[in-house]
Amino acid sequence: MTSDKFEMDELNILTDAPIEKVEVLAGKYLYYLQFTNQTDLIDMVAKHTLTNLIVCMDLLVPLKEEFYKAIRSEKYHFPKREKRGLQYVEVWLEEIDLKQSSEFFRFIMFVIELNVFTFIVLNPRGQLHDYLVNDKVRIHLRENEEIVVFDYDGAGAFYFTNKRLSH
Structure with missing residues (x-):
């Protein structure tokens, strides 16, 4: 992940993870990434996606119309959530779809700048319910x-991995 497009800082996975958003059970490394646009995000995701990915966001009702305009994949659904009335959308993208999804990634950047809870699972081994428990990742x-969990202000993301990344 050597890129001068965004900054990357290594953090301690046990002490620096955003505990209001995540529950850490197993993982080795945590990085904080700062990128400025959807192209940087697509490049980072494409570089680390071997098969497919899940994008999950708490999609507020007024944003659903924009979501439908931005999404090109037929692989999405709105799972039922009982807690706090949150409405999540789960989107599955395959590696070959990533470069053709710039409008969708632009939408992702837009919603995270609105402080919408959003995360991405690269190369998932399960379904959304395996990753989202009690409104935490x-x-x-x-x-x-x-797993990439976006910061509420949209300035960056927490990147959880088992591989050490170089700057």
């Missing part, structure tokens, strides 16, 4: 699985 990384 469960970090229990398996081989090649990586």
Whole structure:
């Protein structure tokens, strides 16, 4: 992940993880990434996606119309959530779809700048309910699985991985 497009800082996975958003069960490394646009985000995601990915966001009702305009994939659904009335959308993208999804990634950047809870699972080994428990992202990384949890202000993301990354 050597890129001068965004900054990357290594953090301690046990002490620096945003505990209001995540529950860390298994994982080795945590990085904080700062990027400025959807191209940087697409490049980072494409570089680390081997098979497919899940994008999950708490999609507020007024944003649903924009979501439908931005999404090109037929692989999405709105799972029922009982807690706090949150409405999550789960989107599955395959590696070959990433570069053709710039409008969708532009939408992702837009919603995270609005402080919408958003995360991405790269190379998932399960379904949304395996990762989203009690409105927190469960970090229990398996081989090649990586999770990106976006900061509320949209300035960056927490990147959980089992691989050490170089600057």
